[in-house]
Amino acid sequence: MSTGLEREPSVEVTEGDLEALIGDRALARDDHLNAPGFVIRPDDVQDVLTDLRDEAGFDHLANLTAQQYPDRYESIYHLRKYADPTQEVSIVVPTTTDEPVSQTAEPVFRTADWHEREAFDLVGIDYEGHPDPRRILLPETWQGHPLSEGYDQEKPQLVTLTEHANPVQPDHHDDESDTMFLNIGPHHPATHGVLHIETVLDGETVVDVDPDIGYLHRCEEQMCQNGTYRHQIMPYPDRWDYVSAGLLNEWAYARTAEDLADIDVPEYAQVIRTMGAELCRIASHMLALATFALDVYGDFTAIFQYGMRDREVVQDILEDLTGQRLMFNYFRLGGVAWDLPEPREEFIEKTRDFLDGLPAKVDEYHDLLTANEIFQIRTHDTGILEPEVAKQYGCTGPVARGSGIDYDIRRDDPYGYYDNLEWDVVTEDGCDNYSRVLVRMQEVEESAKIIEQCLDLLEDWPEDERTVQSNVPRTLKPDADTEIYRSVEGAKGELGIYIRADGTDKPGRFKIRSPCFHNLSALPELSEGEYVPDLIASLGSLDIVLGEVDR
Amino acid sequence: MTGGQIAGTATSPSALPAVPLQETVLLPERLGGLTGLDGFGLGGELLATFLAAFIVGSLMLAMTGVAGPWAKRKITAAFTDRIAVNRLGPAGLFIILADSVRLLSKELVIPENADRPAYDLAPIVVASSALLGFAVIPMGSGIHLADPEVGLAYVFAVSGIASLGLVMAGYASSNKYSLLGGLRAVAQNIAYEIPLVITGMSIVIFAGTLQMGEIVSAQAKPLLTVAGVSVPSWYALVNPFAFVLFLVANFAEVGRNPFDTPEAPTEIVAGYQTEYSSVYFVLIYLGEFLHIFLGGAIIATIFLGGPAGPGPAALGIVWFIIKIWAVFFATQWLRSAVPRVRIDQLIEIGWKGLLVLSFANLVLTAAIVGLIA
Numbered sequence: 001m002s003t004g005l006e007r008e009p010s011v012e013v014t015e016g017d018l019e020a021l022i023g024d025r026a027l028a029r030d031d032h033l034n035a036p037g038f039v040i041r042p043d044d045v046q047d048v049l050t051d052l053r054d055e056a057g058f059d060h061l062a063n064l065t066a067q068q069y070p071d072r073y074e075s076i077y078h079l080r081k082y083a084d085p086t087q088e089v090s091i092v093v094p095t096t097t098d099e100p101v102s103q104t105a106e107p108v109f110r111t112a113d114w115h116e117r118e119a120f121d122l123v124g125i126d127y128e129g130h131p132d133p134r135r136i137l138l139p140e141t142w143q144g145h146p147l148s149e150g151y152d153q154e155k156p157q158l159v160t161l162t163e164h165a166n167p168v169q170p171d172h173h174d175d176e177s178d179t180m181f182l183n184i185g186p187h188h189p190a191t192h193g194v195l196h197i198e199t200v201l202d203g204e205t206v207v208d209v210d211p212d213i214g215y216l217h218r219c220e221e222q223m224c225q226n227g228t229y230r231h232q233i234m235p236y237p238d239r240w241d242y243v244s245a246g247l248l249n250e251w252a253y254a255r256t257a258e259d260l261a262d263i264d265v266p267e268y269a270q271v272i273r274t275m276g277a278e279l280c281r282i283a284s285h286m287l288a289l290a291t292f293a294l295d296v297y298g299d300f301t302a303i304f305q306y307g308m309r310d311r312e313v314v315q316d317i318l319e320d321l322t323g324q325r326l327m328f329n330y331f332r333l334g335g336v337a338w339d340l341p342e343p344r345e346e347f348i349e350k351t352r353d354f355l356d357g358l359p360a361k362v363d364e365y366h367d368l369l370t371a372n373e374i375f376q377i378r379t380h381d382t383g384i385l386e387p388e389v390a391k392q393y394g395c396t397g398p399v400a401r402g403s404g405i406d407y408d409i410r411r412d413d414p415y416g417y418y419d420n421l422e423w424d425v426v427t428e429d430g431c432d433n434y435s436r437v438l439v440r441m442q443e444v445e446e447s448a449k450i451i452e453q454c455l456d457l458l459e460d461w462p463e464d465e466r467t468v469q470s471n472v473p474r475t476l477k478p479d480a481d482t483e484i485y486r487s488v489e490g491a492k493g494e495l496g497i498y499i500r501a502d503g504t505d506k507p508g509r510f511k512i513r514s515p516c517f518h519n520l521s522a523l524p525e526l527s528e529g530e531y532v533p534d535l536i537a538s539l540g541s542l543d544i545v546l547g548e549v550d551r
Numbered sequence: 552m553t554g555g556q557i558a559g560t561a562t563s564p565s566a567l568p569a570v571p572l573q574e575t576v577l578l579p580e581r582l583g584g585l586t587g588l589d590g591f592g593l594g595g596e597l598l599a600t601f602l603a604a605f606i607v608g609s610l611m612l613a614m615t616g617v618a619g620p621w622a623k624r625k626i627t628a629a630f631t632d633r634i635a636v637n638r639l640g641p642a643g644l645f646i647i648l649a650d651s652v653r654l655l656s657k658e659l660v661i662p663e664n665a666d667r668p669a670y671d672l673a674p675i676v677v678a679s680s681a682l683l684g685f686a687v688i689p690m691g692s693g694i695h696l697a698d699p700e701v702g703l704a705y706v707f708a709v710s711g712i713a714s715l716g717l718v719m720a721g722y723a724s725s726n727k728y729s730l731l732g733g734l735r736a737v738a739q740n741i742a743y744e745i746p747l748v749i750t751g752m753s754i755v756i757f758a759g760t761l762q763m764g765e766i767v768s769a770q771a772k773p774l775l776t777v778a779g780v781s782v783p784s785w786y787a788l789v790n791p792f793a794f795v796l797f798l799v800a801n802f803a804e805v806g807r808n809p810f811d812t813p814e815a816p817t818e819i820v821a822g823y824q825t826e827y828s829s830v831y832f833v834l835i836y837l838g839e840f841l842h843i844f845l846g847g848a849i850i851a852t853i854f855l856g857g858p859a860g861p862g863p864a865a866l867g868i869v870w871f872i873i874k875i876w877a878v879f880f881a882t883q884w885l886r887s888a889v890p891r892v893r894i895d896q897l898i899e900i901g902w903k904g905l906l907v908l909s910f911a912n913l914v915l916t917a918a919i920v921g922l923i924a
Contacts, residue, residue: 182727190817204731204894295817297808297890305631374809374890532731533818533893 035088066119193546244283269335295540335469383538397493402436676716677838691858691867732822742901767857847878
């Protein structure tokens with residue numbers, strides 16, 4: 001349960017083992033900075049992934065990156081272990097430009113379903129045997145694949161009127177059955193943004209759920225590919241999980257780019273980063289709690305307003321620190337933008353005051369929320385997500401920890417200053433909506449512990465050693481064809497970024513691994529067979545932000 | 552638990568016939584006398600009755616007017632650490648005016664496939680069914696329109712008509728969310744109307760009559776006297792168990808938290824009222840508030856001694872309104888603080904819990920009253 005070593009260590013798989021396991025199915029090596037990479041044939045995908053999962057324990061398909069080179073398409077399966085995310089392996093599957101067909105990985109990892117749809121949608125790789133080969137982010141009528149070579153952005157998307165029919169028009173499932181087709185969203189009080197859930201109901205029971213995403217797709221990956229490493233990319237991460245998790249997102253980019261370009265971060269800046277990130281986590285979890293209460297209570301009730309009220313205090317502190325309330329843009333490669341605001345004592349005291357008041361507030365939440373019997377009968381044993389299913393869908397963060405999966409990047413793949421601090425990873429075994437709420441509430445307390453320790457450190461830090469940024473070249477040009485996948489523990493789970501450098505000062509490929517994307521894809525597992533109110537509650541308990549799902 | 556209290560009032564049911572029935576003058580007659588309309592035969596009587604009904608109706612509508620746009624916001628704001636309306640007039644009171652103009656001047660959007668007569672009638676049915684109920688409620692200070700012998704049965708009957716309005720609204724809107732809301736409303740009303748009526752019957756056993764005026768005067772006798780202060784034998788004090796049962800069933804009946812499943816904004820958008828706009832929306836909303844007030848009026852009448860309270864009898868209406876608003880306040884409190892139960896849990900609580908308890912209460916009450924008599 002703690003940062004230490006109590007967890008049962010997973011068997012270390014060496015590169016030699018991997019080479020032996022993959023054997024002559026490996027055509028070549030294509031190592032990434034974070035992991036050994038093996039190039040395999042497009043029709044060996046399921047074989048190799050199954051072996052890696054079953055024989056070597058790589059049970060977490062963290063990400064799937066698709067990209068096009070002048071001479072080939074490439075799908076990269078980033079595999080890690082839930083038991084130890086520092087053990088990684090990349091499986092690179094090239095296909096020809098003429099016939100970009102690759103075997104689907106969906107039977108091995110359910111999460112590949114959505115990922116491969118996205119790869120098809122944006123890059124244009126076909127996955128053979130995919131159960132549901134539709135576009136995912138763009139409309140079905142879209143012409144071309146925006147991230148493929150030679151895609152003409154200027155060309156208007158001509159869609160005939162008949163093809164451009166109202167996507168929420170269909171109003172029945174099939175004529176024979178007694179079921180009812182119901183569009184929940186894209187405009188609905190409980191979808192937390194523009195999410196469209198195609199639902200089939202049998203009475204009040206949910207028979208089928210199909211989340212339809214993409215309404216908030218803003219080409220974040222491509223925008224990052226058009227920005228320079230040094231300054232132009234950092235503002236974007238704030239806009240992925242835009243509600244309050246800004247610094248956590250920025251850290252994902254900072255960590256990846258710093259590892260890619262081999263940049264050191266001063267210890268002092270790491271402490272500030274850790275503190276800021278945890279403040280963001282508190283704000284984000286407060287909002288998650290508030291909106292979940294909104295979903296279960298049904299109105300803008302006391303809990304919702306209390307959540308907003310307490311989050312407001314955190315926002316104030318973050319505003320003092322960064323100058324912004326949501327879109328912080330505070331991290332820099334090699335550190336942070338500036339030191340704590342002057343007068344330091346005042347800032348530290350203000351933050352301490354907040355932390356001191358927090359236990360009472362958490363108690364209040366427990367009184368109002370988790371101790372309420374109606375709340376308990378509403379959330380216990382609803383939205384069940386078994387750990388094995390969660391792993392199949394690549395769920396991370398509070399959603400995974402609510403299913404008893406002891407997985408937290410902050411501890412398992414340490415970065416920042418987390419390693420030197422005392423705190424615990426919270427898990428609950430209930431696998432239901434109640435557990436997920438409980439995990440978030442306890443994580444707020446853990447974050448408070450971390451901030452407390454950071455404040456102590458910052459207060460006593462010698463004045464002449466307060467370096468907030470290391471020396472970083474004005475222009476960063478990482479070597480061509482260096483590839484890296486790095487992740488941090490965002491508010492919703494493992495927020496990862498894959499970058500391929502192409503020798504210029506802008507990334508050749510920038511891929512975002514969004515935890516919400518994975519968590520949302522598990523929604524059908526949570527809600528099918530339950531009642532409509534439970535579907536809504538489960539959706540709320542996943543705590544998705546559509547800005548991060550659609551990117 | 553309740554037995555002791557009931558035994559304590561052993562004298563009240565048996566002594567009831569001995570109490571001289573107070574000859575109350577109903578409002579239409581009094582108005583007829585005051586204005587001299589009763590000299591004009593049947594026509595004058597009708598006019599006086601209409602006038603009286605107009606006064607009572609206006610009073611109730613005025614209360615919903617205050618409750619909807621203003622009090623509801625202020626109460627919820629107080630519970631949730633906010634300020635709410637405060638720009639127009641003292642404490643934002645003039646928002647009532649602004650809101651009525653706003654709501655009434657909105658465009659009336661009617662869905663293409665709406666089932667017209669039903670769609671138009673539904674809001675009227677919802678609102679009027681509640682207003683009808685007030686006809687037999689003794690509000691004190693002489694405001695009492697009619698006092699038929701079947702008063703209590705009449706109130707339950709007319710307020711039950713609202714369910715019909717909700718089904719009409721849900722079905723005729725040609726919207727799936729409305730349909731789900733309508734279905735939920737019916738399921739809920741059936742499940743909770745029975746415990747409601749049965750608990751009401753246990754009061755009838757005490758009072759020995761369905762007539763509202765009688766039920767009120769039966770509660771006027773002192774239950775016990777402590778240090779010179781006599782506690783009236785309000786049925787809420789005589790049988791608190793029935794009071795709680797009735798309160799819970801009533802919250803379900805008017806569809807308020809934790810039983811607001813027919814509307815359930817986060818689940819089925821707004822339930823049966825999803826497709827209603829402008830005046831129709833106002834009518835439905837009005838109807839809901841009227842039903843809360845009617846629920847409050849019934850509770851006040853059969854459990855809280857009707858218009859009884861300290862001070863001269865002329866203050867009756869003030870006490871009565873205070874009691875109604877107390878019930879309204881309770882609904883808002885619950886709305887802010889209590890989660891909503893799921894529809895299947897709601898039905899289960901209704902049929903397996905409340906129904907059984909209300910029957911137990913009825914049988915127990917009957918047995919005890921029978922024993923004493």
